[in-house]
Amino acid sequence: xxxxxxxxxxxxxxxxxxxxxxxxxxxxxxxxxxxxxxxxxxxxxxxxxxxxxxxxxxxxxxxxxxxxxxxxxxxxxxxxxxxxxxxxxxxxxxxxxxxxxxxxxxxxxxxxxxxxxxxxxxxxxxxxxxxxxxxxxxxxxxxxxxxxxxxxxxxxxxxxxxxxxxxxxxxxxxxxxxxxxxxxxxxxxxxxxxxxxxxxxxxxxxxxxxxxxxxxxxxxxxxxxxxxxxxxxxxxxxxxxxxxxxxxxxxxxxxxxxxxxxxxxxxxx
Amino acid sequence: xxxxxxxxxxxxxxxxxxxxxxxxxxxxxxxxxxxxxxxxxxxxxxxxxxxxxxxxxxxxxxxxxxxxxxxxxxxxxxxxxxxxxxxxxxxxxxxxxxxxxxxxxxxxxxxxxxxxxx
Numbered sequence: 001x002x003x004x005x006x007x008x009x010x011x012x013x014x015x016x017x018x019x020x021x022x023x024x025x026x027x028x029x030x031x032x033x034x035x036x037x038x039x040x041x042x043x044x045x046x047x048x049x050x051x052x053x054x055x056x057x058x059x060x061x062x063x064x065x066x067x068x069x070x071x072x073x074x075x076x077x078x079x080x081x082x083x084x085x086x087x088x089x090x091x092x093x094x095x096x097x098x099x100x101x102x103x104x105x106x107x108x109x110x111x112x113x114x115x116x117x118x119x120x121x122x123x124x125x126x127x128x129x130x131x132x133x134x135x136x137x138x139x140x141x142x143x144x145x146x147x148x149x150x151x152x153x154x155x156x157x158x159x160x161x162x163x164x165x166x167x168x169x170x171x172x173x174x175x176x177x178x179x180x181x182x183x184x185x186x187x188x189x190x191x192x193x194x195x196x197x198x199x200x201x202x203x204x205x206x207x208x209x210x211x212x213x214x215x216x217x218x219x220x221x222x223x224x225x226x227x228x229x230x231x232x233x234x235x236x237x238x239x240x241x242x243x244x245x246x247x248x249x250x251x252x253x254x255x256x257x258x259x260x261x262x263x264x265x266x267x268x269x
Numbered sequence: 270x271x272x273x274x275x276x277x278x279x280x281x282x283x284x285x286x287x288x289x290x291x292x293x294x295x296x297x298x299x300x301x302x303x304x305x306x307x308x309x310x311x312x313x314x315x316x317x318x319x320x321x322x323x324x325x326x327x328x329x330x331x332x333x334x335x336x337x338x339x340x341x342x343x344x345x346x347x348x349x350x351x352x353x354x355x356x357x358x359x360x361x362x363x364x365x366x367x368x369x370x371x372x373x374x375x376x377x378x379x380x381x382x383x384x385x386x387x
Contacts, residue, residue: 106283110316129350133316136283140320202363209367212327215319215360 006038006168006232006263008239008251014042015255021046026055027077033061038168038263040071040095041153045172045259047075048150071095071155090120093156093167100143100151109136117165120158121268127227131266134223137216138169138262145206146259148173163269164229172259175235179206193238193250200233200240220264230265271298272310280315288324295329295344304335304343312348322360330364331371337361 013032017039021028032039047055058080059065065080070087072094093116098105113132123131142152148171156167177195180187183206189195198204200221205214224231224242231242234257241249244265274280276294277287298307330340340361346354 104284104286106281106287106316106318107279110281110283129316133283133318136316136318137320140283140318202359203366209371210331212323212331212360212364212367215323215356215363218359219319219356 006036006234006261008253010036010038011234011239011253011255011257014039014257017043018046021055021057022050024055028055028057029060030057030064031060032064033059035059035064035067036168037071037093037155037157037166038170038261040068040073040155041168041170042261043075044073044095044097044153044155045148045150045170049148049172091158091160093117093154093158093165095153095155097153098139098143098151099149102151103143105139105143106136109139117156117167121165123268127268130223130227134220134264135167137220138264141216142169142171142173142260142262145176145179146171146173148259164265164267166230166263166265168261168263170259170261175258175260176233177236177238191238191250191252192236193240193252196233196235196238196240197248197250224264227267229267230263232263233260234263235260270308270310271295272312274311274313280313282314282321283316283318285320285324288321288328291321291325292328295325296333299329299333299343302333304333304339306343306345308345308347309349310347311353314349317350317353317356319356319360322357323363326357327360327364330361331367334368337365 017030020030043057047057056075056077058077062081062083065076066083067087068076069082070089070092096112096116102108110132113135117131118128139152139154146152150172152169152171154167154169156165158165176199177192180195180199187198189198200217202218203214207213221231221242225246228244230244233240234253237252237256239251239253243249271294273282273291277290279287299305329335346357
């Protein structure tokens with residue numbers, strides 16, 4: 001199973017899941033055979049925020065149920081049929097979540113990254129440092145700016161033959177375009193994706209000028225560029241992507257995504 | 270010599286509260302204008318974030334109205350990774366941009382809007 005990031009077309013599937021789950025009472029069956037990490041965290045945040053901990057799902061296909069189970073997804077119904085054989089356990093970055101109550105969370109995040117990512121890859125100290133710092137920035141940004149009571153969820157996948165891993169983060173809180181529009185009323189950009197691009201620039205921030213801030217996303221994009229990795233940010237109707245050749249893609253997606261999804265690919269060879 | 274890891278009591282320099290701790294230490298150590306010269310030793314640190322840098326150094330520049338030249342004249346950095354020193358510089362420059370706008374009395378919301386073309 002190969003996974004090349006999130007294609008804008010994938011959001012139709014997420015929104016279909018969302019509609020199905022929102023109209024269900026306690027249980028929902030999804031007709032999906034394969035789920036990517038960004039789908040898992042989307043479902044996790046969606047269920048926690050909109051339905052509560054007792055809501056359960058399962059798929060018509062055992063492959064998807066098996067993957068949900070192995071990621072540690074808490075909302076899989078107990079009757080869900082799984083595969084007889086596991087997916088390689090060491091290829092899965094299990095689902096994890098932080099909420100504001102976890103602050104200060106830096107040491108918790110460092111510990112989690114060490115035992116769930118660094119342990120499985122061959123890398124030098126410099127890359128370990130950069131991976132840790134940038135994942136911390138994403139989690140911290142999501143918690144501080146997303147302001148969602150259910151925090152931020154993350155999950156990922158290793159691709160050992162390709163020497164990279166991908167990890168996705170989702171907070172179903174206030175999305176980047178909505179936050180910027182609310183805080184900086186004079187800024188009038190055409191599309192949600194333009195607000196995401198604005199937030200990536202060096203020095204931009206929704207904080208007061210007297211508060212030093214506004215470098216986190218800029219540092220993240222620099223790291224991705226140096227690593228020849230991949231960064232995707234989806235928020236509201238905006239899809240922003242920096243690929244391994246440093247091409248920037250901006251698209252408007254038809255379906256509105258509440259909150260912010262961040263997906264990164266990091267090379268470790 | 271001011272040892273950062275000892276000041277914040279931790280080699281993980283990521284969270285804002287650790288940046289705040291270093292900020293308070295530096296403010297006291299620099300004293301009043303024209304400020305004392307100090308050396309910051311990063312020996313033994315493991316990680317560094319923009320949040321930490323902004324809270325420690327960016328905020329110091331803004332609150333004490335320190336220029337970039339003054340900052341690097343008064344604070345010497347040792348045992349800091351070259352990439353991380355670049356990030357400190359970016360953080361200080363970012364603070365300078367803010368100080369400049371505050372001095373000019375520009376409306377901050379309009380300023381942020383103008384960054385779209387910056």
